[in-house]
Amino acid sequence: METRHYILLLIYSSSDQKIQSKTKIQKELYLFEHFFKRKFSFKAYYYGPYSSVVENGLDELIGLGFVSVATYVYGIDVNRGFELKRYDYSLTESGKKFAEELISENKQEYSKIENFVQKIEKLRNHDYLTLSVAAKAHFSLSEENRPMKHDEIMNKMKSFGWQVNDEDYENAVEVLKELNFVEEIQS
Amino acid sequence: MSGNNVDYTLMKDIVSGPLDADKIDYLSRDSYYCGVKYGVFDFDRLLNTFSINEDSNDRSIAIKEDGLNALEQFVLAKYYMITQVYSHKVRTMTDAMIIRGIETGIDSDELEFLKVLYFYDKTEKYLDNYLNYWDDRLNVEILSVSKKSFAKEIFQRLYRRNLFKRIFSKNIPDIPGIKEKIRDKLGDINSNENSQLKMNLEEEISNLNQINCEKEFVIVNSVKLKSIWDLFSGQEGNIVVDYQNSQKKPFEQSSTIFVSMQHEITQNIKFEVYAPLKEMTIRDKYKIISEIEKSIIDLLSGLE
Structure with a gap:
């Protein structure tokens, strides 16, 4: 197709x-x-x-x-x-x-x-804003291809010129978890 | 480009990007040499208002607030050049004739030098030969072929400006009675998957009474034309505008013209057919073309 x-x-x-x-x-x-x-x-x-x-x-x-x-x-x-x-x-x-x-x-x-x-x-939040932030967070994580901390992901998104606040970021992470795209690793 | 501390994004923007040096040059150049004013924009103003967008680890080309109007002018110039020059029907048809000339030279006429030129065999010899070709040489070699060939005839027509005629051109959704699957295929008629359908259509159209020529001289084509919004969103639309108050916003949110533009105007995909037509009066030409149009619609609506 x-x-x-x-x-x-x-x-x-x-x-x-x-x-x-x-x-x-x-x-x-x-x-x-x-x-x-x-x-x-x-x-x-x-x-x-x-x-x-x-x-x-x-x-x-x-x-x-x-x-x-x-x-x-x-x-x-x-x-x-x-x-x-x-x-x-x-x-x-x-x-x-x-x-x-x-x-x-x-x-x-x-x-x-x-x-x-x-x-x-x-998904609890599937409006375009949440999906958009989820995609940004996932893209940043994929670019680095390694486990990253909250601040590192926020900084990576910032480096692409994407301004994301903490609340939207947390919602986006929930979305990615629900889709089984990411998992939390205890350090 | 190598070494440390290199501004890759900034350099890439200069070589290839919405505001790259080539684009800025060719719009003005093409406009001048085509004798049209569509590609005119305020080059000096645009250049003087270039700025750099810096974030934590990257730098890219941006534009100062004062350059907004010059950038709008640039986007409009690009749009008009695309609609009026680059997508002009004669240019579209000429491109299709060149491609057909080369294709038939390889597939039907079996011209050895064309086969060698268009089948990359990963050798250095291939590259040496390829680098020795340019537009004029290709023209001359095809025109000098001693035997009668499709490629030679098509290139002779191009050389003498005795072009094929556009005998059918319609927006695909406006062609009555065609099935959805066929509509989808017609929009993508030049893809490999649809090559058999393309060949069948060309053969059937070549047999129409009003055309009656060899199938190699009938070209079916699909032509896509985007709306201005779609042409610039994802490109110039993403250029960052640097405001005096340190605010930054993408161009598509900053330009009053583009913010207010109704961008639901849809893009067109046309289905077109080109073929040789004999010299005739304008009245006869309209009559014949409308007969051909009817025959082609009948043909398309019968496709499964």
Whole structure:
């Protein structure tokens, strides 16, 4: 399956067949990559791990008419007079039809994706901010490829230009533990 | 680049990044030589407002608050050059003809020098030979082939600017009656997985009454064009803007133009077909092209 097919099935198996915000799609695919050892070429960017391969896959789905984008305005930035927006990605009717065809041909792969999405949605915190911090913490840990202490991870994230506060970090660590991505080692 | 205390990120940003030296140079250069104004931006202002973003162990190129407008101008210039020049239909078609010329030269005409040039055998001899080729030499060698060949005919057309015509071009979701799976394949028609479908389509289109040419002269292609937001997010969008009050924010949150931009405008993926058409009046051309369009849609909607 191509990257766009993974994204399509990820949206298909999410609740309401919708994923709120592009950042969440990026972060879910980042965690998915480590869950299944499928590589999407993530790199460190300003907002956390980012993959242009995923970005292109999403663009292709939009360009092919399988995914539609809706704007959700959730406030006004009074200082600058702009609307704060979020972009929600959902499947079109033909996107759903194509996803079903893909599933019938890739049952095993889809059950892994479904299982992954269920795990994500069962998390106590699976909003995009928590997933984003979890991805940043995991990326920092993977870069060093060794056990790291709280302060070391915070410093590593800082070195990528990612500002994370202690509370968000703790939530993110809980998420990574629930996904069995990290474990605590007593020193 | 070697040694200790080297600013790898900073150096990489200069060589390859959203604001690298090559990009800054080629937008102005291409714009000038193409005789268009799309690629114009305030080079001096941009350069004067370059700054360095420093964190605990890395340094990268950033832009001062005063350079925001120059950077906006740069992003727009890049977008216009992509839409108006780099993705222009004649350029897209010419690229496809060059690729087809080389492909047929290897696969159908079996030109020995092309085979040697395009099959890397990991030897130094290969590299020596490769380094002795450049655009002009390739052109001349293909045009000098003594036997009648597809490659020679395509390159002669390029040389005389007797280009193929774009006989079909539609946004893929707008092609009526095609199955989802086919839509997915058409968007990715140049991939290896879809090469058989591509060949079959080219053969069937070459047999249409209005075209009736050899299948090697029909090229099906998919062309992707991103929205401006998608072109710059993940690239210039990540450039850090250095504010006078020491605040730092990525460009895509700092630029008033881009913050206010409606970026749900979707990207297009077009399915296109190029083939030779005889000289005819404009009226006849429109008639023939609309007949061809109908035939191609019938063909695509019948695909399983």
